[in-house]
Amino acid sequence: MKILVCISKTPDTTAKIAFTEGNTKFDENGVQWIINPYDEWYALVRAIELKEKDPNAFIHLVTVGSADAEPIIRKALALGGDEAIRIDSNSNDSFYVAKQIAAIAKEGNYDIIFTGKETIDYNSASIGSMLSALLDMPFVSLANEFNYNGNIATVKREIEGGEETCEVNLPVVISCQKGMAEQRIPNMRGIMAARTKPLKVVSPVEATATTSIKKFDTPPAKSGVKLVDPANMDELVRLLKEEAKVI
């Protein structure tokens, strides 16, 4: 079983979000970088769990990013990826990124392609769906359980107001979310092994970006909390009705 896990480098969940160069660029100053949580906790760890059950499985990692993405790639290798490919580009256009990963996916003939449900920086939730279209594969989004038996995968996914279980033939693209796997941390053996695992750097293939970011804005700050006397809930109801007009 050949599994490809797409990983992305994102700012830590507690990072201060600020912008520079006239609000056109994310301010990376002092930012701690992590593997996008959905990619790590759910996509990668589920791939590792599957590999632990299937000795013939192997896991390739792919990321689109510059050399400063290498620490998070090494961490993913320490968790349990076998080999990694870094496509040397800093693009943040989803279509461009998906094209790059699709090129790697075509070459590697993977049976399962895992992505996180979205990245916590650009929140586009696009790469999995785009890959499925570029590779002409089925796509199951928001998966919280995934197993396979031979050539058939069983996937549980979130739908509006509940969950649905479906069967799909491999190869398939899956976007992963909470429930998919138990979070883990790399152990010392994994960290040592990751140092010598292959990390291949490739040049991007020809592709045109379809969007570009003109500027960033931060939402206006809240005007400050209005405190209501805990003994006067009628007043809170009045405020919600007459001032906020939400009930």
Place this chain on the structure above:
Amino acid sequence: MVLVYIDQADQQIKKSSLEAMSYGAAIAKQLGCEVAALVLGTVQDNLADLGKNGAQKVYHLKNESLNALDVKSYSTLIATAAKNANATVVVFAHNINGKAIAPAVAVKLEAGLVTGASSLPNTENGFVVTKTVFSGKAFASIQMETPIKVIAINQNSFGVVAYENTATVEEINIPIPTPSIKITKVDKVVGEIPLTEASLVVSGGRGLKGPEHWGILLDLAKALGAATACSRPVSDSDWRPHHEHVGQTGIQIAPNLYIAIGISGAIQHLAGVNRSKTIVVINKDPEAPFFKAADYGVIGDAFEVVPALTAAVLKSKAAN
């Protein structure tokens, strides 16, 4: 032509799709072109009524086999319908289905894509759409460079606008591809308001001390007609089901009213709820960081404040 994909759950058109319809109609007005809706599958609603949300025309691909999401078939059908209608803008709701389908449609139409859009496009100089980024902590203005654009509009961000049109409904025929997935089991949560569609949400955290204390929260939710949610520690401890977990790693919501009870307001929790229009925080700790992100705050014991609030809500409803 602006084409709006109208999504359904259990053969009913969802509120988020009506918002997308209104949004698409506003774009069409701005561009001076026609706007149509596209419906796949069978629905119980009267499709001509989509005119009341701005549609001039409704294309309906009526086939029961299309009632469950299959991204591979859906994206092929929607892209074909968009080409047939000469659509230059294709609009989706940024909901569970829209998130899954829109990017594949964009690839098939060689279109630029903005998901999580939060504004109408600015067409003065090109075509620029604002979207939420960094989990609601910022906005990005995205220039779309392609002749065809695909936009998925955030839920509860544009609102449902009333029009006085009646739309003409046209059944269309596009060959339906062989399904790529087979649904074997459906588990619907019955009788609850789905969180992502709810306009009022009552949410509890560790401050409620245990699942046995959820009654006061459920009573408040019932009095308001609100959906219920919880913080991560609560779902991790199995006090409440996982599908109620809102936050960075759970689901992200943007209701009109979010009432947080006994939730301190960690940055990861805020990332899931910061797009709510009005936030009420009930916490006995005046230093709880959530008060900084709140519109209204009550510093007090939830076990006293929440039942009192429920009583006040019921009293106000009875007075009307």
